Amino acid sequence: MTTDLRVLRPEQWDYWYGKLILAFGGVPEAPEEMELYRELTEFDRSIGAWDGDTCVGTAGAFSFRLTVPGGAPVQTAGVTMVSVAATHRRRGVLTSMMRRQLDDVRRWGEPVAVLTASEPGIYGRFGYGISTAQLGLRIDTSRVRLAAPDGTDDVRLRFAGPADKAVVEACEAVYGRVAAVRPGMLVRQPGWERLPLLDPESDRKGSSPMQCVLAERDGEVVGYARYFIKPQWNDAGPKGIIELRDLEALDPAAYAALWRFLFDVDLTSTVEARNRPVDDAVQHLVSDIRRCEPWLRDSLYLRLVDVGAALEARTYQTPLDVVFEVEDAFCPWNTGRWRLTGDAKGASCRPTTDPADLALSVRELGVAYLGGVSLSALAGAGRVREVRPGALAEASVAFASDVAPWLPHGF
Structure with a gap:
């Protein structure tokens, strides 16, 4: 047709x-x-x-x-x-x-295209692969304690109107600083600050309108949390649920202060967070991770549209000099050998006729691109082939990221 x-x-x-x-x-x-x-x-x-x-x-x-x-x-x-x-x-x-x-x-x-998939099996044939995951938590706050670091008591918390202009600007400033250091986050363009504020009454399903708490130090906003409260009761009393949408902070004390607030909201006994980074620090503040019921789900699917430009755009944890043999049936301009040289200061990636060190498809290269999935893990699944002994370990270490890549919201 x-x-x-x-x-x-x-x-x-x-x-x-x-x-x-x-x-x-x-x-x-x-x-x-x-x-x-x-x-x-x-x-x-x-x-x-x-x-x-x-x-x-x-x-x-x-x-x-x-x-x-x-x-x-x-x-x-x-x-x-x-x-x-x-x-x-x-x-x-x-x-x-x-x-x-x-x-x-x-x-x-x-050089890069990304998406969130309604069904995981759709986009692999077009070169997209899972590049980030999201962590979900359902925390029993009646049984889990939070160990806050020094300085937490110095953070001031206050309620604020989520959609108030000054509040939105302050939250976006915090988001922007966090997004600048965590791979996978989107640098929000004008208009996109409205997306996390969407709060249609028809979607609440018994929950409150969105609430917002700001964390401040010396008059500066250093963190925020946006959430909903779903009141619930049983014969033993209140069992309300906090449904967390966003929580960002610029330092550990502000971060812990916001989580401690959520743990202590009256008439609630559960905090649900459906989309957090897989390395979210709250996992190291809680007394019992099992009662936080952690789970993982696929999140951002990524494709390298221009292999050379994409690999040059990022930096690498350790010095690297490797030749990739890339297969890309859907975008054949990427097919061939690419020499990537780089370190923590920058990189160069150019076509080459030199012998290959690693062979893989553009999909696997995209999966590893943000540093959340190692090339060694992909090789263990038979999706990356080592040609030169030692090249896999070198490249896998270099591609890693200090912080887990994360997509905080869909689009």
């Missing part, structure tokens, strides 16, 4: 987005959520697949900057709003949109 791929026009957005909603089950979103995504949509970076006058596929790409190891914010395509009508599945619609989109991303000069 042949479909016509067209760039989205502003007057088509309602119809186009309606097709996206239908493909995801047809349950309407809250009006405020739809309005936000309408404003964030970049029309010249969004496409529809058309069968005559009917839109049968949707795809978009936000203009992002993604923090990579070393702290550089790399121009990145945030792939989003991808759908295919149930009437047109298995006819090549998705493949044609992915082909067009990756060609566009390359033309835009963005």
